[in-house]
Amino acid sequence: MRQGRTLQRFFPVHVIGDILINNDLTTQAIEWAMNGLERRSQVTANNIANAEVPNFRASRISFEGELRNALQRSNLDSGQPMSTATTTDPAGPNGNNVGLENELVSLIETNLRQDAMVQAFNYKAGLLRTAMRGNGA
Secondary structure: OHHHHHHOOOOOEEEEOOEEEEOOHHHHHHHHHHHHHHHHHHHHHHHHHOOOOOOOOOEEEEOHHHHHHHHHHOOOOOOOOOEEEEOOOOOOOOOOOOOHHHHHHHHHHHHHHHHHHHHHHHHHHHHHHHHHHOOOO
């Protein structure tokens, strides 16, 4: 994909295999959000899997604040910090504080946000396809 490397001099692109992706701030934000949402899904799945383990403490992942700060700086190149914290929810009789209802709601919400990010990326890719065609067709 020699052409992609030449294009990087004119506008930021990301080459994945033979696919050329515009690597502007919007695309970077979508990628960052998708990574954060994937990590949140993993943490939630871990919480659900350990719902019956005595003294297990549920965790939460937070990345939105760091994403917001990075977007305000217009710089998403500094990595993707995500903080995982143990929840302070009250524990049940076995010392476990996983609330299955809360975890399932979190999982559904995360899946909806992932769908929204995929739609945003597809819209952005559609704009790029239209621009590359040059005639709007």
